[in-house]
Amino acid sequence: MTSTGEERPQTVLVVVAHPDDAEFGCGATIAAWAREGWEVTLVICTDGGSGGPDDATAVGPEERRQISRTRKDEQRAAAEVLGIKEVVFLDFPDGQLLPSLELRRAIVRQIRRTRAYRVICQSPDRVWTPNYSIGRFHPDHLAAAEATIAAVYPAAQNGWDFPDLLAEGLAPSRVRELYVMGAPHLNFAVDIAETFEIKLAALRCHVSQLGEDQSELAERLRAWAVERGEAFGMPMAETFHRVEN
Numbered sequence: 001m002t003s004t005g006e007e008r009p010q011t012v013l014v015v016v017a018h019p020d021d022a023e024f025g026c027g028a029t030i031a032a033w034a035r036e037g038w039e040v041t042l043v044i045c046t047d048g049g050s051g052g053p054d055d056a057t058a059v060g061p062e063e064r065r066q067i068s069r070t071r072k073d074e075q076r077a078a079a080e081v082l083g084i085k086e087v088v089f090l091d092f093p094d095g096q097l098l099p100s101l102e103l104r105r106a107i108v109r110q111i112r113r114t115r116a117y118r119v120i121c122q123s124p125d126r127v128w129t130p131n132y133s134i135g136r137f138h139p140d141h142l143a144a145a146e147a148t149i150a151a152v153y154p155a156a157q158n159g160w161d162f163p164d165l166l167a168e169g170l171a172p173s174r175v176r177e178l179y180v181m182g183a184p185h186l187n188f189a190v191d192i193a194e195t196f197e198i199k200l201a202a203l204r205c206h207v208s209q210l211g212e213d214q215s216e217l218a219e220r221l222r223a224w225a226v227e228r229g230e231a232f233g234m235p236m237a238e239t240f241h242r243v244e245n
């Protein structure tokens with residue numbers, strides 16, 4: 001248990017599978033919260049080493065290392081644009097992420113280290129309606145989400161889970177608010193009218209994945225943000241399923 005007299009820390013931990021996932025799902029929210037004074041740490045679960053073209057015919061360890069390095073550089077640049085304080089790469093192999101105890105422990109370590117008050121994660125649910133693309137359900141996304149939610153409750157706040165972390169000096173820490181991106185039921189929206197352009201600027205850092213010309217993508221994202229905002233009476237929004245703990 002955290003002590004009740006503790007000052008409310010303005011700390012956010014964003015946990016996603018790959019470089020660029022956070023920019024797509026919650027980039028404008030991160031920028032908005034960072035402007036409000038929240039200290040944001042971004043955790044990327046994989047090494048990004050599978051981020052090459054689908055039709056590659058020869059992929060060896062050196063190609064994987066190279067693409068991983070490029071994507072990490074792009075991610076650090078994008079994080080700076082959004083106002084993120086720190087990026088942590090857990091370096092699990094891209095494309096092979098599982099909701100393992102090892103991954104859960106690694107995320108608990110980051111929650112306890114940062115004393116995260118808010119956590120943003122991907123959704124562990126497959127939703128086939130109305131017309132979500134199969135790309136939404138990358139198994140790495142589902143695994144990162146499942147492990148993060150399991151890390152939030154109860155492991156981060158329960159010293160009996162992962163006693164080795166106690167030995168590292170990482171005391172239990174209770175996350176108060178969980179925000180799930182792309183969840184089947186969305187109950188919370190963040191007004192991103194002021195920070196939508198920052199999201200686009202951050203996405204422009206991910207050239208290896210999205211190319212130089214992102215004008216079409218930008219228009220798609222703009223239409224999306226407007227559509228999401230409508231349901232909540234906002235001009236533009238990113239939406240979440242929000243749970244208090």
Ligand SMILES: [Zn+2]
Pocket residue numbers: 017018021138141
């Ligand atoms: Zn991804």
